[in-house]
Amino acid sequence: xxxxxxxxxxxxxxxxxxxATTLFREAGYEGAKIEAIAAQAxxxxxxxxxxxxxxxxxxxxxxxxxVNEVLNAGRGVVASPPANVGDALDTLIGIYIEHSLxxxxxxxxxxxxxxxxxxxxxxFGQAYTGLDRELxxxxxxxxxxxxxxxxxxxxxxxxxxxxxxxxxxNMMFIEFVKRDEAKIPELRAAIRRQNRVxxxxxxx
Amino acid sequence: xxxxxxxxxxxxxxxxxxxATTLFREAGYEGAKIEAIAAQAxxxxxxxxxxxxxxxxxxxxxxxxxVNEVLNAGRGVVASPPANVGDALDTLIGIYIEHSLxxxxxxxxxxxxxxxxxxxxxxFGQAYTGLDRELxxxxxxxxxxxxxxxxxxxxxxxxxxxxxxxxxxNMMFIEFVKRDEAKIPELRAAIRRQNRVxxxxxxx
DNA sequence: GAGAAAAGTTGAACCAATTCTAAAATTGAG
DNA sequence: CTCAATTTTAGAATTGGTTCAACTTTTCTC
Numbered sequence: 001x002x003x004x005x006x007x008x009x010x011x012x013x014x015x016x017x018x019x020a021t022t023l024f025r026e027a028g029y030e031g032a033k034i035e036a037i038a039a040q041a042x043x044x045x046x047x048x049x050x051x052x053x054x055x056x057x058x059x060x061x062x063x064x065x066x067v068n069e070v071l072n073a074g075r076g077v078v079a080s081p082p083a084n085v086g087d088a089l090d091t092l093i094g095i096y097i098e099h100s101l102x103x104x105x106x107x108x109x110x111x112x113x114x115x116x117x118x119x120x121x122x123x124f125g126q127a128y129t130g131l132d133r134e135l136x137x138x139x140x141x142x143x144x145x146x147x148x149x150x151x152x153x154x155x156x157x158x159x160x161x162x163x164x165x166x167x168x169x170n171m172m173f174i175e176f177v178k179r180d181e182a183k184i185p186e187l188r189a190a191i192r193r194q195n196r197v198x199x200x201x202x203x204x
Numbered sequence: 205x206x207x208x209x210x211x212x213x214x215x216x217x218x219x220x221x222x223x224a225t226t227l228f229r230e231a232g233y234e235g236a237k238i239e240a241i242a243a244q245a246x247x248x249x250x251x252x253x254x255x256x257x258x259x260x261x262x263x264x265x266x267x268x269x270x271v272n273e274v275l276n277a278g279r280g281v282v283a284s285p286p287a288n289v290g291d292a293l294d295t296l297i298g299i300y301i302e303h304s305l306x307x308x309x310x311x312x313x314x315x316x317x318x319x320x321x322x323x324x325x326x327x328f329g330q331a332y333t334g335l336d337r338e339l340x341x342x343x344x345x346x347x348x349x350x351x352x353x354x355x356x357x358x359x360x361x362x363x364x365x366x367x368x369x370x371x372x373x374n375m376m377f378i379e380f381v382k383r384d385e386a387k388i389p390e391l392r393a394a395i396r397r398q399n400r401v402x403x404x405x406x407x408x
Numbered sequence: 409g410a411g412a413a414a415a416g417t418t419g420a421a422c423c424a425a426t427t428c429t430a431a432a433a434t435t436g437a438g
Numbered sequence: 439c440t441c442a443a444t445t446t447t448a449g450a451a452t453t454g455g456t457t458c459a460a461c462t463t464t465t466c467t468c
Contacts, residue, residue, distance in 0.1 A: 005463090005464060046417060117378060164399075164401070178321060178333070197360060197405060414463105416463075417461080429450085430449105434446085
């Protein structure tokens, strides 16, 4: 373990991701040429392709870090949610949305989403689908948790409702990143409005 | 109007679309080289770029025809829907889904969706967003129609519910085209299940 | 610590979309 | 029929992601 080769490998990974993160934000995904990323990371173009199958996978690694952070932040809400279905959902979704632009610009999100539909079988495509699934599971887990707490009717199909809520939120988020002028508070308000009927229906 | 020049222009448009449709299906979007499309359409590469800004816009024109057909088919359902909320929704969504692979392969859908998020301001991106909006409006219109017919509670926020249902369906459709082995009946069943809670909540 | 094997690095070459240019063809008006 | 305007054409140039064969470095073995 941890021979020179291992350390160099980890270091190159880090340098590539750092360089890409900087350049993606500065110049946009398309604007950040592989050549420039390689230069900034002080490796050759070939080495980048040795570490990542293609440009999209570099972005994928960054997205993955971001979403995992969001998932972590969400665990707290599921563990002890606000004592009210509407607030609980709004809090969890709020965490997702408010964190979403920490590391990734809207343009980076657009590219990431595009690649994940374009190449669903690439490493990134698979990873992205997996992350979506985990977010869905977390929302479903919240519904189930609220059922345990007696805040949601026990006969409700938790997983189905979780999927419905996640899918709606995700679509809204996609539209949000597609419009540069769209603002977070309005996004949250729109989602709250959409969820209202559902919240009323599943609450005890 | 309709001089020779106009007719030739329309004819070239048609030939390009026909050639592209064939080649996209045969070789996939990436596999269909512009050169090959030009050859098959019996025009030069330059002419293609004179008619469409880029390769994506050609696909965009095909998608647009497909979705417009679906929208047309949906009008009938909105005008005289089945006398039951669940069936009405299932019928409309069924039309969307069953028609969806008439002209477009899953691979073409993936590309189209990817391009529309990647370049939301391109002609295609704008058109695609517009089509989504029309589909959303049609679902909302169905809810409102069902309210008029006394099948949906009058105090329900029709547009919000329409958006929720469309967004969920659309996300499910995205996941559907991402997996080549996914089948239409299962997609419909999954959406039905997700909508069930909502249907129960809004029915009189 | 020398030599061979394994693993990793390199950058020039390749490919396809797109742009550009100058020439050729087509059209419609007079 | 002729001319000017518009459009099409072929093909060369550009561009940037990706591939690959030759070269280095690291590790392993004795």
